Amino acid sequence: MTAAPGVPVVDLDLGELRDDPYPAYAKLRHTAPLAWVPSVGRHVVTRYEDIVHAEKLPEVFSSREEGSLLLRTVGPNLLREDDPGHRRLRAAAEPPTRPRQVLELWARTFERTAHELLDRIAGRGEADLIADFAEPLAAANLAAVLGLRNASADDISDWSRAMMAANGNYADDPDIWLRAEHATRTIEAAVAEMAEAVRREPDGSVISSMVHAADPVRLTEIQNNVKVIIGGGVNEPRDVFGTGAQALLRRPDVLDRVLADPGLWKRVFEETARWVSPIGMYPRQLTRNHEIAGIALPAGSRVALVIASGNRDESVFERPDEFDIDRRHRPHLAFGGGPHFCMGAWVARHEVSALAWPLVFGRLKGLRLVDDVDDRMEGWVFRGLTSLHVTWQA
Ligand code: HEM
Numbered sequence: 001m002t003a004a005p006g007v008p009v010v011d012l013d014l015g016e017l018r019d020d021p022y023p024a025y026a027k028l029r030h031t032a033p034l035a036w037v038p039s040v041g042r043h044v045v046t047r048y049e050d051i052v053h054a055e056k057l058p059e060v061f062s063s064r065e066e067g068s069l070l071l072r073t074v075g076p077n078l079l080r081e082d083d084p085g086h087r088r089l090r091a092a093a094e095p096p097t098r099p100r101q102v103l104e105l106w107a108r109t110f111e112r113t114a115h116e117l118l119d120r121i122a123g124r125g126e127a128d129l130i131a132d133f134a135e136p137l138a139a140a141n142l143a144a145v146l147g148l149r150n151a152s153a154d155d156i157s158d159w160s161r162a163m164m165a166a167n168g169n170y171a172d173d174p175d176i177w178l179r180a181e182h183a184t185r186t187i188e189a190a191v192a193e194m195a196e197a198v199r200r201e202p203d204g205s206v207i208s209s210m211v212h213a214a215d216p217v218r219l220t221e222i223q224n225n226v227k228v229i230i231g232g233g234v235n236e237p238r239d240v241f242g243t244g245a246q247a248l249l250r251r252p253d254v255l256d257r258v259l260a261d262p263g264l265w266k267r268v269f270e271e272t273a274r275w276v277s278p279i280g281m282y283p284r285q286l287t288r289n290h291e292i293a294g295i296a297l298p299a300g301s302r303v304a305l306v307i308a309s310g311n312r313d314e315s316v317f318e319r320p321d322e323f324d325i326d327r328r329h330r331p332h333l334a335f336g337g338g339p340h341f342c343m344g345a346w347v348a349r350h351e352v353s354a355l356a357w358p359l360v361f362g363r364l365k366g367l368r369l370v371d372d373v374d375d376r377m378e379g380w381v382f383r384g385l386t387s388l389h390v391t392w393q394a
Contacts, residue, residue, distance in 0.1 A: 003036030004297050007043060010035040014380075021280065021380040022321065025309035034293035042283060042304040043297060048313035048333065050293045051305045054284060055337035058082060061284040061303065063340060068283070073166040073180050074227035075220070083339055090343065092213035093225055096145060096206050099346045105204045106145055110351050113140045114359050122363060125394030126370070128387045129245060133360065134238040141351050142233045145344075146226055147198060147205025150190050156230060159183040163231035168381065187230060188223045195222055229344070236278035237348045239384025241356050243377070244272035246388055247323045248361075249369045254325060255361070262358060267325045269353035273334035275323050280308035280380045282336065307333040308383065364392040 003009050010032055012024050028035055028046040037044045045051055054061040062082050065071075071080050078089040096105060117137055121127045139156035143149070148156070166180030191207060198208035206229070210222045248255040248268065258264040286301045297303070310333045312320040317330060335342035342348075361367060369375075370389040378386050 001041065001302055004043065004295075004301050006295055007034060007036045007297070008032040010037055010044075012037050012039055014039050017380040018378055020377075021308065021383075022312060025306060025312060029309060029313060034295050034297075037304075040304055042302045044281075044304045044306055045292060046306045046309035046313075047293065048310040048316045051307060051310040051333060052337065054292065054303070054305055057290075058338050058340075060287055060290050061305075062287045063284060065283045065285045065302065069167050069169060070228070070231070073163055074184060074231060075224040077224045077228040079228050079232075079340060086339060088215050089217065089221060089225060090339070092210045092215065092217045093206050093229075094343050095209050096204055097343050097345075097347050101204070102346045102350050106141070106347070107350060107354075109144045110137075110141050110355055111359075113137055113144075114351075114355050118359060118363050123394050126389070126391045128389050129360065130238060130242050130385055130388050134241040134356065134388075135234065137351065137356060138234045138237040138241075141237070141347070142230065145206060145347055146229060147194050147203055147207035148190055148226070150193055155186075155190075157234060159187055160230050160232075160234040163227065164235065164382070167231065184227055187227050191223045191226050192219060195219055232279075233344055233347075235382055235384065236344075237352055237356075239276075239278040239382070240269065240272050240348065241352050242385040242388045243276045243278075244268050244352070244357065245360065246369065246375065246385060247272060247275070248357075249367065249390070251323070258325075259361060264325060265353040265357055266349070268357065269349055270332060271323060271325045271327065274311045274317070274332035276377065276383055277308040277311050277332075277334040278382060278384055279334070279336075280383050281306040307336065308380070364390070366393040368392070 010028065017024060025046050028044065033047045033050060035044050045054065063080050064082055065080065068080055078086050081089065095101060114137055117133050121132050135157055136153045139153040143151050143153065143156050162179045162183035165176045169176045194207050195211050198211050202208045202212055207222060207226065210217045248258065258268060281304045284303045284305060286297055286299050286303065288299045290297055314320050317327065335345045367390055370391055373389040375388050376386050377383065
């Protein structure tokens, strides 16, 4: 697939995007808000208003992208489906992730897991908060919400990594496909076992909710949707935790204010997700001819909605590159929009802003960043810290 007529072609280096995509996005917003980027293989949309426009027209901007690597990895699933098929799966899977259910069903388990992980490291006085805390916490919480009592946090993390590698396997590396296939087969067996168990005894989880849906859902559909949730439900809470924790440790004045007024954790969460969005972009494909950013695109055009760029659009957010918990409220795009608005938003908000940050900063006294360690931020489709080395008084 190539550029549609009249669309400027802009070469972007994927290595540079991985290191820091924000300067390239700022340039695109000013010079080519709709651009064909050969290395991305899509028409890239970078302005806030244009992304919101696309999300309001899901019947034009379809989620059923042809040749999608995600489809190849996990099979048909709600994320790559349009309404009404999408609505049916979403209605079946969503109830356990609604705000009240998060508090009633999962909050206590999330808190216990966070304490257990902190118990393991508290006496050490130093840790990598990504590997030692945020990743296993996000994975264990996801296992609970999904209803995978037969899987450990390590299983969930391994499966998630294998599938994410496959979703980005543009080089067609056979080893990556093999690992993903092994992971997906193992998940299918684990889901089948739990689906059988909750058929007799419902437990409020996503699997249970799908098994007992009013509009029946087949086992393969449950398996595929669990796969897609595992593929994308670990790294985002982990990454927002890491980015926000590092931002606060670098701004002691802001941290002091938040510790004195815990109501501010919610603002830290929304500002972190805006500032460095854990998911930077996602694809859509046009079902018919349509104009966006002033350029007519033909039916079939592939589009990338770059929400990380929309979240730094200076026409919406003042001084967008600054981390500022006091900024005037404007809705950010980090959870997407339209019918595919993130199903796990309330799970993530609660586990990170109500539990993980307050417990880490409350229990690890004198927490500070380790100097001279390269805790790098990486990625543009997904973006977060590869590690977060800290010390405290043990
Ligand atoms: C800070 C954390 C998170 C962020 C920033 C995030 C972001 C997103 C975004 C941008 C989308 C839309 C993608 C698209 O339209 O193509 C999405 C969809 C989704 N997310 Fe999340 N996510 C987060 C956490 C989670 C968690 C913890 C779960 C699971 C419990 C989850 C489950 C889902 C599901 C199932 C969808 C697909 C919804 C649908 O198609 O109707 N997310 N997420």
